[in-house]
Amino acid sequence: MRDKKLTIIAKEVVKLEIEALKKLQLIIGKSFEKIIKTIINCKNGKVIVSGVGKSGIIAKKWSATLSSTGTPSFFLDASDASHGDMGQITSNDIVILISLSGQSDELKNIIQYTSRNKNIKLIGITSKKDSILYKNSNLKFLLPNVKEAGPGSFVPTSSTIIQMALGDAIAITCMQFKKFSKVDFKKFHPSGSLSVKLKTVEDIMLVGKKIPFANENINMRSALRAISKKKLGTLVIKGNNQKTTGIITDGDIKRLSNLNENYQSLIIKKVMKKNPISVDKDMLAAEALSIMNTKKITSLCVHKSKKKSRTIGFIHIHNILDANIT
Numbered sequence: 001m002r003d004k005k006l007t008i009i010a011k012e013v014v015k016l017e018i019e020a021l022k023k024l025q026l027i028i029g030k031s032f033e034k035i036i037k038t039i040i041n042c043k044n045g046k047v048i049v050s051g052v053g054k055s056g057i058i059a060k061k062w063s064a065t066l067s068s069t070g071t072p073s074f075f076l077d078a079s080d081a082s083h084g085d086m087g088q089i090t091s092n093d094i095v096i097l098i099s100l101s102g103q104s105d106e107l108k109n110i111i112q113y114t115s116r117n118k119n120i121k122l123i124g125i126t127s128k129k130d131s132i133l134y135k136n137s138n139l140k141f142l143l144p145n146v147k148e149a150g151p152g153s154f155v156p157t158s159s160t161i162i163q164m165a166l167g168d169a170i171a172i173t174c175m176q177f178k179k180f181s182k183v184d185f186k187k188f189h190p191s192g193s194l195s196v197k198l199k200t201v202e203d204i205m206l207v208g209k210k211i212p213f214a215n216e217n218i219n220m221r222s223a224l225r226a227i228s229k230k231k232l233g234t235l236v237i238k239g240n241n242q243k244t245t246g247i248i249t250d251g252d253i254k255r256l257s258n259l260n261e262n263y264q265s266l267i268i269k270k271v272m273k274k275n276p277i278s279v280d281k282d283m284l285a286a287e288a289l290s291i292m293n294t295k296k297i298t299s300l301c302v303h304k305s306k307k308k309s310r311t312i313g314f315i316h317i318h319n320i321l322d323a324n325i326t
Contacts, residue, residue, distance in 0.1 A: 013149040020146035020158035045092030047073040052106045054156045055098040062167035070180035078106035091119040102131025202281040205313035216269035243309040246272030278308045
């Protein structure tokens, strides 16, 4: 087979899957909205997702994505459910069953079990309107009929893509409705490279006595001693009311020494830079690094909420680099 032929086959697969996704996009409407509202209003129960075969693998992905975006969920193996695990489903739960045919024998026991308990909501995801799953679901989403890739159109490809996409659409819609933020997301991902990307300024900033504070009424001689002691090349200047009024760096001091031979007797508030750049503690550390690069500075003051004049932390570029954030 020629190399060109290989790429043609691959592009045809992707083309068919894109067409399937477009079909899915067109039918997202009222039934989708009802599913979202049901999941969001599930306060005292769990969201349980199940499926068989390829749909079972996708059900695991649905559950994992829901859980990581603020909707507690777990995957239930359909076969295990028929051998004791059905007890994991209790009143007020939502059960989502994914099955292209809606006729899988392994799901029938779950369908029967949920139908006996009016406090359990069954959401059926299928492409067959005359299936057992569709007919017995409290809420249902009818997947579009799509053409599978490959000769004979029998390999689950386009159909699994739309199942996966629907799960992502449900999870992200619920996440945004709940105002689940990147800070919340980070709490559920404490390890790995994703955790590094989601580190906030608060995670790595200097606090307490490590912040290089200095009073605005001291002279430059005292400022030099303070800046040498803190070893950060910067002083955060505060007034008598404890509010941050300015900042001064060792670079500023060097420039002053070249301009005024008596610079050491100058009062710091007369020569400091006013209104130093301050960032919120919840800002991603990567964003703080971007600000430093853009402004060509090596440190930032840190505040909470909108209280920019109240410095609660200090972040130096070395803190960011030490945390492997680039």
